[in-house]
Amino acid sequence: MPFARAELVSAITPIEHLPNLSARLGIDLHIKRDDLAGTTMGGNKSRQLEYYLGAAQQKNAQTVLITGAVQSNFVRTAAASAAKLGMRTIVQLEDRVPDVDALYGSNGNVLLARLLGAEVMRYAAGEDEAGADAALRERAEIERKAGRVPYVIPLALGNPPLGALGYMRAAEEVVSQDADFDVVVIGSGSGLTHAGMLAGLRSIGQPARVIGSCVRRDATQQTQRINTVLEALSELLGSKVPVTDADVVIWDGAFSPGYGQLGPSAAQAMAMMAQSEGIVLDPVYTAKVFAAIPALVDNGEIPEGSRVLFVHTGGLASLFAYQSSLENAFPHP
Template sequence: MNLTRFARRRYTPGFTPLEAMPRLSALLGADLWIKRDDLLGLAGGGNKTRKLEFLVADALAGGADTLITVGAPQSNHCRLTLAAAAKEGLACRLVIEERVPGSYSPVALGNNLLFDLMGAESIRMVKAGSDLAAELAEEAAAVTAAGRKPYVIVGGGSNPLGALGYAACAQEIMAQAFDAGVAFDRIVVASGSAGTHSGLIAGLVALNAGIPVTGINVRRPRAEQEANVLKLAEATADLLGTPRPQAADIVALADWVGPGYSLPTREMVEAVRLVARSEGILLDPVYSGKAMAGLIALARAGAFTGERVLFLHTGGSPSLAAFADVLRDPAFN
């Protein structure tokens, strides 16, 4: 797998840590490790940084001066796109899709506060179900009309170019595992806009790693999400020029989505608290918290017996303050 032919900005010096989680492992009776992509570069870290390394490089190569993207309220992707824009001296416009009615507030804490601190040029809220491609095109047209050059980044940075960031992560994991003298039997990761999940699978297949990936869905029904992941994984492999993943490679369990995207569950709150108190690692309520809730349930059910499992931490802790009431709510504890 040759990634050197793709332009790339580097926002993280070196590899993110690969750590054992001995106290959580003892509590759950499983051999658990964590890949700390919450410690990636840019403001607050998280998985979108890897995608933006390829996407922003493409934007700069094309002479863009303005990044435009979309996300939900408290979007980690919007936060990191804005951070990349600030680092590169670019303007940035955000379209916020209010997926849960009444969930967006321009004065909210968490990532919304960071949108203001990092100087988003504009933030426009649209209702759930809006034609997001059309909304992004409208923003791009406004930038063009002002005599500037826009670069549109899809939600989550989840297109084949962005997914290369997690093909690169697959290489990184394999190199670190070799250096540490460990072998992983399974990787568990949150599955949302599909770029992280798809890129990781495309990379592992290209490397003939033989490591299954269990995705924990945070938004959609299982069949719908698995179809999305497979389609993007195939497109990413085509871009790489490597063998395509097969349907059998794709697992995106939907048992821990709860009532919907970003809506809290008791299992998520337990996961966030348990990992914070056992390992001193902060998860987020939308992605990594629900993914860890799935891992915890699977471990308690004996699904990982005899396996060494790597949890890919996709970040998101800057949004924790916006969910303080939920995390302290006795109904969820």
């Protein structure tokens, strides 16, 4: 693809068979270990950042600005990746999650961002992507007036979806691993990971059903967002991605009680994965994504015997900010 790429994911992340869960669920279940992608606790955002930071390097940027929730893996990974590439980072934290404790605002990704040298600013409105981007651009103008070259990684729709290119590349990687799946289950938040994987598989002729599990919006809203991202991706690539309306499959059964909040379905999914395979999921993204698999097996949408890939996108740094929620979900005996 003719886009600048900063190499942050230097090795193919493994696909592992999950024998215990396969036997329990009656499917052939595998996991793509993108929690191992990139630097500083890894995750899917490393793949997205390869293209944003590649563009930043092309512009000789000295400062990278990015916005996200208080416990955003994206901003933490951006701070780590920018440091590796010799750039400073300004991270803007949005208050998206209600009724949080002090630990949520100081531990996990927040602590790591500070350790990584990022300047931290706040944005009080948690559901105003355009406003959050505008605030970043105002801060970027201050950088520019100080004689530095800034690069803004935007959040809202209407911007080129460079991050989706990372998961088009990941789709090629999955196929290169001789992995032929009936179903791929992946997180659906900003939409770049989900849309990129779907577009990537279809572009190389792979028909696997891609199911996006909602982590920030309900299924109706998220379907609209994925379609918008796919349209923008077609524009970015200069040709229509070969994705139909029927290809956009969204599940929101574990989304409740909302973004960044741990509900019963996600807690059960965390316990199932940890106690069956010894792999830890995070409460914001991957627990809600994996929860789709047993639920869809139970209702027959994933048929018995299907070969299924669960994409583990990381996010484990946020565990340390969710101690109270996790203790409530898994009380001491």
